[in-house]
Amino acid sequence: MRLNGLAVSGLALMGSWACMGTSVPASTLKEPSENTQQTQSPQRHSFAFTQNELQVLKHQAREITVKVMADDNWGSGILIRRQGQRYTVLTNQHVLWIGDRFSVQTSDGKQYTASRDTAAGFGKNDLGILQFTSESTQYPIATLGCSAKLKAGTPVYAAGFPLPLTEASTKGFKFTSGSISLIPPKAFEGGYQIGYSNDIEKGMSGGPVLNRKGELVAVNGMHQEPLWGDPYVFQDGSKPKSSLFKLLSHSSWAIPVETVLRTATLKAMQPSQCQSHIN
Template sequence: MQSYRFVVALEPTEVNAIAQKITVRISGPEAGSGIIVNKEGNTYTVLTNWHVVDTTGIYRIQTQNGASYRINSSEIKRLPNVDLAFFQFQSNRNHQPANMVPDSGKVTEGTTVYAAGWLDPDAICPQRCFQSRPGTLSVRLPNAKDGYGWIYTNIIKPGMSGGPVLDAKGRLVGINGRGIRDPRTGTTDFFAIPINTYNTYVKPSSTTPVSTISPTPSPTPTITTSPKVRYFTQPPRLTYAVATHDNIREWAVTYYFTVKLPENAGTPLQKITIEQRKGLEYIRFNLKKSFVFEGTRSKKGKRLQLKDITSDKKAKTVSLVFDPAVAPGKTITVDLQARQNPTSEGIYLFGVTAFPVGEKSRGQFLGFGRLHFYSGT
């Protein structure tokens, strides 16, 4: 068992040095970052986002000291119901594993955090380069979809997915993963997965701090993908979310959610759910006047036929089932008719999830539609 000692906040340069030692660069069919979370003899375990390694092929990881290791996608294990995966590699060289915070559930809003990873090449950095970016945990989301329970102010760039989120003491508190852009304001919310999500899977019955996992001798049934379960080969994208009026107390307002289903999705789109995840008041919709159409708000196409449209007040979720299913390559927009905007100012988050066809289909969380309502004064 790893022991923990009391430490004071480190200098940002010290946190950066720790982040570099525990972060690996992932390249191959897709690119991203990973975290060394365990060392057991000569076996090292790396944690990353599933979307970083979900494409079949050969991946290369490079550690801080320049060592490179080959990983076949068949060796990568996905954690159930979250955007996380892990794999192992053998090495006689010494690599530093992360020191995990005992309980990321105690990390409060306003806490300083550092997000790190290997950025994809851009105009400033023509080759992949390592960066550690400071910020604060701003929102803790209950019942997080795909594990994304935190919103933080750290600015994350492509390539940093799967990298570590560290606290001011250099301890691992979360995993980078996702950014959702608000097209109305041009701002982006960035999301992370608390490390407790991983630890719960590793030691679900343990109440002691967990910083390592033992090598898995054989595939765990709970993470073996059944061939009968349908997935998107390439998931849809939530590209736009907006309300026609952002003043509070407005009546009969339309909320638009635009989703793009790529050509290589691998399967048609059968269902979409829109769940209100944040907001002081429950937004009620007039389902009889709500519908879905091809195209975007500015370029509307034909209406799509719905088999069913329902609302679950307790779950704060609207479900829309298509009949026929939406073919890959289509862009569709959900037109939800809100009975009234909320009566007080604030930000409302609506989580959008897409489901492929099939009796056993795995939903793909697409992100949050972020609507901000104002008093209008």
Template sequence: MLYFVNLRSLILAAYIGSGLFYLPIQILPKNFSDLESSATQIQSQNCADCNHVCTIKELKSLAKSITVKIISENGWGSGIILKQEGKVYTVITNQHVLDTDYKSYIIQTPDGLFYQANEIENEDFQGNDLALLEFRSTHSTYTVASLENSTTLSPGDKTFAAGFPTLEKPQDTELLFTRGRVSILSDRPLEKGYQIGYTNIVKKGMSGGPLLNIYGQVVGINGMHAYPLWGDPYVYRDGSQPTVTLRQQMSHLAFAIPIETVAKLAPKFASISTIEFHQTVSSKKVFNYLLFDGFSELLNWKFYLHILPTSSCKSTV
């Protein structure tokens, strides 16, 4: 009698047989379909034993802890807490969020408190749609974002965008957290520095908010939503234009500026560790990668294109 074995089960058996899995087998779900449900379990660090996995709920909580609302005479946008030095916090956002006649800004932090903020004007972002603010908190302490080079991304990777969409009530602090995937990683920037195109919903007011990878690390700054109503944002910095087909694809996507652009142009406010490629992937990383993306993507050798970075997700989030 012939027996048909599920391919995923066969691969799992092979890995167990080879001794690659060192975790107790009873932690595996009974049904492999559970591995693919809603977007799921994510390998993290910064926990006591480094075996903690983050849920989508924890990722949303992390996004909320690092994202602020920037209020001005024109309304509001979003920003990311980039650095803490004593009682002073630095926030990265888009320049267009701060483009107002009256240069006065209020930052609303995740705990609902309001702070007077000042633009840091002595940084040259060379035409990129970036700006820095700072505020002082004498009593409360806030979470600083963990950063990761966007070159660790590949098309199809899951992304998470956060920010404060424009609503009727300015005092509303509800954060919008959306899920999607990387679609375009342009090898050259558009005029304002945008290079990462992704399918997440990004609404007006979310400009300046974080684009996160599956480990809760900021890889980009939101700033351009899909289907722009005016202007022609799809022009490269050198003045050339994408093909008609590529332009049509771009128009369906939101775009972010890579976080490494900030690290390059304002290194005293942001730094990213050097990424080493083509390292050997440990069995522990392979195991956690299987939990997230499933065996089918392993068969496509997607894990070879990534060195799974350490996570900013915390068991205390």
């Protein structure tokens, strides 16, 4: 069964999506070997950053990350373009399934009514666009990086707005450190191709994955340890080697920024160093 172009038995309804939440009440990439499974298991690292450097990176992430809301549900999003007073927010398509009327909350706590851009043309990739207007406040936008330069062990930093675990608990913005665990030679359904060790929670879908320079290299979308279904099906219908399943399931998953920029709407934004990697 398929819904909105995604396999319901795989990505579309699987419990591992970092997902929208409901508040409580590329040709150069190589498939990892079995040795990689043993040596590149996800770990938490500080990567020799000082506390001040991490705080600067966290601040950069907070500035470009928005909460995407519809009624009592939410996910995360990224400010990727400003045209005058008009802002473009990148998120996951499954985040936009939470409702029909959206608002976004920016880093200063302000909320703006947002509209969907249905002409973005992401195909079967789990990506979506919202737009809003700010007449009085100017917000920073993400600096785009190049995910084609990532490899296993590269430090990455992910951010978003996780859901509270209980009705009494509260959670705000979350910023996590980790590293690339693996990058398969082709994308899974939904466009997921970046495996990383960061602890991604429900509600963080659509948030940024940054490199050490603070550049956007991927979009959060799927957390570790799927509860049901099989998210590890490539877009051509094939599957990875069974020996990699443990590493796959112990990784969070994101969509490369190059996949985002393949759409005609955003292709002009591609960094010059990534042009040779974008079809």
